[in-house]
Amino acid sequence: MRANPSDLAVRVRGLRKVYGDLNAVDGIDLDIARGETFALLGPNGAGKSTTVEILEGYRHRTGGEVSVLGVDPAHARLDWKARLGIVLQSTGESGQYTVREQLSHFARFYPNPRKVGEVIAAVGLERQANTRIGKLSGGQQRRVDVALAIVGRPELLFLDEPTTGFDPEARHEFWGLIEELKSEGTTILLTTHYLDEAARLGDRGGVIVGGRLIAVGRIDELGGAEARIPLVRWYDEAGVRREERTERPAERVVELARQLGEPRELEVIRPSLEDVYLGLVHAAGSPSPAPESAKEEEPA
Numbered sequence: 164m165r166a167n168p169s170d171l172a173v174r175v176r177g178l179r180k181v182y183g184d185l186n187a188v189d190g191i192d193l194d195i196a197r198g199e200t201f202a203l204l205g206p207n208g209a210g211k212s213t214t215v216e217i218l219e220g221y222r223h224r225t226g227g228e229v230s231v232l233g234v235d236p237a238h239a240r241l242d243w244k245a246r247l248g249i250v251l252q253s254t255g256e257s258g259q260y261t262v263r264e265q266l267s268h269f270a271r272f273y274p275n276p277r278k279v280g281e282v283i284a285a286v287g288l289e290r291q292a293n294t295r296i297g298k299l300s301g302g303q304q305r306r307v308d309v310a311l312a313i314v315g316r317p318e319l320l321f322l323d324e325p326t327t328g329f330d331p332e333a334r335h336e337f338w339g340l341i342e343e344l345k346s347e348g349t350t351i352l353l354t355t356h357y358l359d360e361a362a363r364l365g366d367r368g369g370v371i372v373g374g375r376l377i378a379v380g381r382i383d384e385l386g387g388a389e390a391r392i393p394l395v396r397w398y399d400e401a402g403v404r405r406e407e408r409t410e411r412p413a414e415r416v417v418e419l420a421r422q423l424g425e426p427r428e429l430e431v432i433r434p435s436l437e438d439v440y441l442g443l444v445h446a447a448g449s450p451s452p453a454p455e456s457a458k459e460e461e462p463a
């Protein structure tokens with residue numbers, strides 16, 4: 164994608180982060196257009212949170228250029244922070260205030276906040292509005308995190324594994340909320356291990372492995388056309404498992420039925436984002452060690 168820099172919410176070039184001997188982020192280039200939802204995917208320890216926390220201004224980088232809403236997060240001021248909404252991976256919410264009190268308190272920090280009652284309704288916590296946060300379930304506390312992140316009407320919303328601990332119904336409701344924010348023009352950077360979530364919400368996505376972005380593109384094109392060709396699987400007469408990629412799986416199935424009658428455990432698989440992702444991660448291998456000159460100690 165080639166975009167005018169002013170249309171970009173996030174522009175990253177050659178981003179690096181070294182912890183001791185580890186290249187946690189190893190030369191990432193990334194553009195996220197305004198209004199886009201970008202899903203950052205990758206296995207545990209791949210460097211997603213480190214990247215996101217650098218963009219949020221919570222972590223120093225070792226090298227590279229970063230611009231978020233036109234500002235370098237390493238030198239950003241409070242008015243820049245007010246344009247962001249952040250849902251961190253772990254919740255840090257204090258439990259002694261009610262949902263409404265906490266939201267009303269934080270809404271005051273922003274120049275143009277949403278109405279607290281609307282935010283509570285949007286995250287589905289109307290019945291818990293006057294409950295102390297410490298008494299909510301894990302999934303409900305996560306909704307409070309999301310509510311706090313959107314109350315300031317952010318231009319750019321960071322969602323780091325936002326639906327971990329949600330039951331399936333809550334996840335679907337949450338997706339509806341994110342789709343509404345998208346339709347209002349909010350730019351979203353989402354990290355998630357749920358590939359169905361990434362496929363549903365993401366416009367574009369990237370896969371990080373070992374600190375490197377190994378694939379980036381439209382979410383439904385990630386991994387290339389080849390990786391999405393349907394797969395036909397069956398057992399032949401000798402009981403050997405066979406598989407074949409074909410653009411015309413129905414034709415292949417008819418041929419097989421003609422040859423074998425009812426082939427054992429015949430399957431037609433249309434690769435999902437999860438299949439494509441697993442193929443990419445498997446092919447990418449493991450991280451590289453840091454060069455001596457780049458070593459840096461990281462405080463906790």
Ligand SMILES: Nc1ncnc2c1ncn2[C@@H]1O[C@H](COP(=O)(O)OP(=O)(O)OP(=O)(O)O)[C@@H](O)[C@H]1O
Pocket residue numbers: 182183185187205206207208209210211212213214461462463
């Ligand atoms: N403060 C730190 N000091 C030293 N190493 C760190 C620190 N924070 C993260 N790391 C290491 O950097 C690597 C990248 O971690 P990061 O948290 O960015 O991965 P992630 O992709 O977000 O993983 P997950 O999906 O598990 O959240 C990991 O190997 C991790 O152990």
